[in-house]
Amino acid sequence: MGSNDQLPPKTRLLQAATELLANAGSEPVSTRQITKLAGVTAPTLYHHFKDKEGLFDAVVTAGFEEYLAGERALDIGSNPIEDIRRLWDGHVQFGLDKTNLYLVMFGNIRPESRPAIVAEAEQLVADRLNRAAIAGELKVPPREAARSIMAANVGVTLMLIAESAERRNLELSTMTRDSMIQAVFNEEAHAQFSEPTNQSSVVVAAIALNAALQSSSSSELSSSELELFLEWLHRISASR
Amino acid sequence: MGSNDQLPPKTRLLQAATELLANAGSEPVSTRQITKLAGVTAPTLYHHFKDKEGLFDAVVTAGFEEYLAGERALDIGSNPIEDIRRLWDGHVQFGLDKTNLYLVMFGNIRPESRPAIVAEAEQLVADRLNRAAIAGELKVPPREAARSIMAANVGVTLMLIAESAERRNLELSTMTRDSMIQAVFNEEAHAQFSEPTNQSSVVVAAIALNAALQSSSSSELSSSELELFLEWLHRISASR
């Protein structure tokens, strides 16, 4: 009946909780579901874990540790901006991939009980920023920058989670990510952002025209023309 | 016994829920507590509200509406950056002030049930950004910028909430706030498109875009598209 009768009950509980938490479509997971799937009775759960939250904490820690291990395995590259980008994207991906785990971690955040794992993720970012700071590539202190980036990263991930999967627009993530990077790094040392000069005036003008057209009902174009026109403007606006 | 026996039960329920939610130190608030404090029985609650979440939604909406009203009351100033700063700070302050309400709004965020109020707060930011976009002061489309800023704002607020009150460092907020502003606003461009009149700004932007497009070969549109696009721009430009 249970997940695997060979394994010790503690492992089976963890596996059952992980599975249920992963597949639960936003509905809460009960201890009875878990113990039933694990083929164990209630007191066994409370023998191995302090309470339900303790079990969930273990699940979350295990899941996030797996992600962290993957991130840590990546060498610290020569380009800290690229490193930060990868950490950011990995964070978002984890949140979208294991939504329920992520919400257990960040959704029910409370002053007294913050999973220690969160601090570790922040440290990963801080490490990269530290290297950049030593090389004189940072405009702000690395610890503060790391916290700031993490905060934005969490906010973006939560906002993407809040959107139904088909409406999700990952541009929100990349845009916010690059905004934070741009604000934190000294841009001169890196070429990524130094191209736009000529093109950016097109983009700025397109954005301005787009906004102006939408707020003033112009009679110069038919509505179907306007629709197509706005779509093109949007395409130009969104290009970098 | 209840909050005020004169008032109608619906109001008393709202008051009781608000009070309990405000004072509950991170422990969940039960319908039984609410109905007891309001001096009514359970079915009364479900007659006036769909369910517990419906009642909480009403409480949150009322609380946030109050904050929104305060923000809306502030005129749209001449300086959009200052406006955005004020909206950001107000958001953070609300989160720290009414932590429980805030966590009900943003903490238990789920794909299917996002309070409509959140979108309104986003709109407030978007309005300011739109004005800036018309004036050519934005580097990115205003809608996307608004969502990005809101995401970071929520992330920062949650992170501050997660910290115990005495350790709280508001610099995290101001720094992230200004990072986002810096990334979104075109701070030099105040002179370029500074004609705020509604109709003519369309024309000015169209002229600018027209000129910019012709001098830079954009790859975002095919040549035939570009031709039609430029003709429309000409039509708008010539319509003063």
Next chain:
DNA sequence: CACTTCATATAACAGCGCTATAAGTGGTAG
């Protein structure tokens, strides 16, 4: 063997969100 220690099970408690059913209330029509 006796004894302790750990792990699991039985059965139950108090609390939860919620509702089927019914009783009371006030206004309106006959």
Next chain:
DNA sequence: CTACCACTTATAGCGCTGTTATATGAAGTG
């Protein structure tokens, strides 16, 4: 004044939750 009707509130209870007091079994040690 009575009869009805819509609206609002109450009684009582269902099925669920997280959790635990108590008891039973199994394993290792003297």
